[in-house]
Amino acid sequence: MNDKLAARSGxxxxxxxDxxxxxxxxxxPENYGAKEINIAKKLADQLxxxxxxxxxxxxxxxxAMWSEVPAVQVLSWRLLNHLKNESWAADALDIIYLDDERLAWAKAAPLELGTNETLEQHKDANGNILQHGDSVVLTKTLDVKGSSISAKLGTVVRNIRLVEGNPEQIEGRVEGQLIVILTKYLRKQ
Structure with a gap:
């Protein structure tokens, strides 16, 4: 670690x-003059x-997003964007400000996490991990948009499919119709 970086980070x-x-x-990326920052080893290991x-x-x-260090602002934006399905991260993304140059830098290299990433897990209302083919029970009566069907509380939905790219949704058949259901209204059977 160089002296300038150590002095800046304290x-x-x-x-x-921490x-x-x-x-x-x-x-x-390099064409933005890749800037170095000090981060905790456990965070670097996750990245x-x-x-x-x-x-x-x-x-x-x-x-962290309010840091005066441009590289910290950029990395914070990338991480918040990656975590936008978390309500606290979405709230922060709504108020973060990056000038045009830093925003271009942030968007120039999407965050690529290692292969052990666990963010995309679909979980029911109780935090149980859902998988393709599971059976779930509705915990709330839901009106199905664009249909006259009302999926009643306690309805069992068998052989679900996970919606890729959105861990808050699954697909399943209710009264023979394929619908998208939010995982917060389900519990694994």
């Missing part, structure tokens, strides 16, 4: 502010895929 993670083992993390990505470990981002 020996702390520039994202979370003390502990730090590593130098490069916020690319590289050495450790599973855990959304709750990043709850400090709404504070």
């Amino acid at each position: 020996g702390k993670c520039e994202l979370s502010g 003390n502990g083992e730090l590593v130098v993390y490069s916020v690319g 590289s895929g050495v450790e599973p990505f855990a959304a709750d470990d990043w709850r400090f981002l709404p504070e």
Whole structure:
């Protein structure tokens, strides 16, 4: 770690502010003059895929996004964008401000996490992980948009399919019609 970087960070993670083992993390791409920041090793391990990505470990981002360090702002924006399905991250994304140059930098290199990423898990209202083919029970009576069908509380939906790219939705058949259901209204059977 170079002296200038160590002095700027004060020996702390520039994202979370935590003390502990730090590593130098490069916020690319190179054509934006990849800037280096100090981050906690456990966070770097999640970004590289050495450790599973855990959304709750990043709850400090709404504070980090206001850093005066451009690379911290850019990485915070990328992480918040990646975590936008989390309500706290979506709220932070609504208020974050990056000037045009930093926003272009943030968008120039999408966040690519390692292969152990766990963010895309579909979970029912109780936090149980859902998989293709599971059976679920509705925990609320739901009116199906664009149809006269009303899916009643307690209805069992068998052989569900997970909606790729949106961990808050599954597909299933109710009264013979394929519908999309929000996972927060389900419990695994």
